[in-house]
Amino acid sequence: MAVSQLFGSRAGARALTPSQEMLRTAAGAGVLTILLASLIIGVETVSSTGQLDFVTRYKEVFIAGIGVFCASLVVSHMRAGKPVVGVIGGGGLALLLFVILMAQDESGRLAWLLPFKSPIVNWSVLLIPAAICARGVSLMVSAGMAAAGRTAPSVRAGAVVERILPWVGIVLIVLALALPWLPLGERTQAKKIIDICTIVLTYIMLGWGLNVVVGLAGLLDLGYVAFYAVGAYTYAMLSVYYDWSFWVCLPLAGLFAALFGVALGFPVLRLRGDYLAIVTLGFGEMVRIILVNWKPVTGGPAGINKIPRASFFGLPMERNIPEGVVGFSEYFGLVFNPNHRVIFLYYLVLLAALTVNFFTLRVRKLPLGRAWEALREDETACRALGINPTNTKLTAFAVGAMFAGFAGSFFAARNGFIDPQSFVFLESAVILAIVVLGGLGSQVGIVLAALVLIGVPELFRELSNYRMLAFGIGMVLIMIWRPGGLMAHRDPTIRLHGAAGGETR
Secondary structure, eight states, rough: OOOHHTTTTSSOOOOOHHHHHHHHHHHHHHHHHHHHHHHSSSSSEEEEEEEEEEOOOOHHHHHHHHHHHHHHHHHHHTTTTTTHHHHHHHHHHHHHHHHHHHHHHOOOOGGGSOSSHHHHHHHHTTTTHHHHHHHHHHHHHHHHHHHHTTOOHHHHHHHHHHHHHHHHHHHHHHHHHHHHSSSOSSSSHHHHHHHHHHHHHHHHHHHHHIIIIIISSOOOOOOOOHHHHHHHHHHHHHHHHSOOOHHHHHHHHEEEEEHHHHHHHHHHHHHHHHHHHHHHHHHHHHHHHHHHHHHHOOOGGGEOOOOOOOTTTTOOOOOOOOTTTTHHHHHHHOOOTTTTHHHHHHHHHHHHHHHHHHHHHHHTTTTHEEEEHHHHOOHHHHTTOOOOOHHHHHHHHHHHHHHHHHHHHHHHHHEEOOGGGGGHHHHHHHHHHHHHHHHHOOOHHEEEHHHIIIIHHHTTTGGGHHHHHHHHHHHHHHHOOOTTTTOOOOOSSOOOOOTTOOBBB
């Protein structure tokens, strides 16, 4: 096979066959994995005898690249209507890895055959070929049922999801409202659980904000954490330097974040796809670097501490308050309880999240929301229909950034301290993972994804070292089983009935 046929030549190369195209895509994915992994995890610096030494892990890098190549090839054949390839390839690799892992557990003589040193990582990697095999079996069963004239289980499951989705949202809201009054254990344990739920709600707000930009408008934003940082630092600086109230700083944090969103939107109006993602990624890093180096204003790497907590309309909830100031407990005649502040902040974030959700659901039915979805599908067609892409993109960036600014102010009020390390690129990756895993455009899906990706690691902090491993495997499994996300089934904002219906709504 000629090189020009494998990787595609710009001139004089004939069109690639489907098999050659699959091979080229798989080879590109494998090479890209090796290049990126070589820079990130291929070399590790360790401290030894007072100096830095280098430890290489190129065996793991090349094994990962080969695994990505094989998996991409198998999945491409499955999508081309050949699920038997997934059953044979995924099942054979899963069985081989399982036998090696079991033999290693018993004798320890096959360590050189294992892809990674950590047993947890090896057993986790086993899930990927097993999922590919199971997906192939599912596709074969669905194809057989379709040939027999019966409805496939996946189709029936999708219909069931569409019917129960509104009820799932209602149940989640009821549970969220009742959470502080449920028997959660002793006071310390209850405070921890409510605090974790506050963090989850903050990420749900961030996910819903990014969902406006990515899920509705189709603009891939990898620097979304910049608006999160703008909101947090706006509240911190105004409350610490000028002693402004939380209720005054909260709308200003959203306003400043929205202005930054518009400022980002103007330079990227003509960019699409990967180019847009690269520019937004650079914007996020620029904001973080400015926060690090602008020491007189932002505090530099040390950040800003002693940020005032949110008060109940001016009534502080702390134990030690200045003389002559009436606290929350004294005003309402309650015995002081440190959980009052945690519960109040929880309900405050919950109210803000529900407001964001209500706003998003309503705006999707308005011309602006439909313009966002039209822009996502085809920008050229939008221009032909008279929709202004400039205003549509700017409003999407502004609205998404405003929600991130609100979330940032809650983050600063909860922690009482912020620094630039709280707004690294990893945070943008986590928020984007929530949106993708939940399903682009799905509000309930983002809630479920945030519970899985944020709530579970917070409850089991002893496994925090494997958090990114769980992210990666979760993304791969979702892309295999549900490429549209956990809740990919959602009602469109507008339905076009057929000729029999005779109406449009």
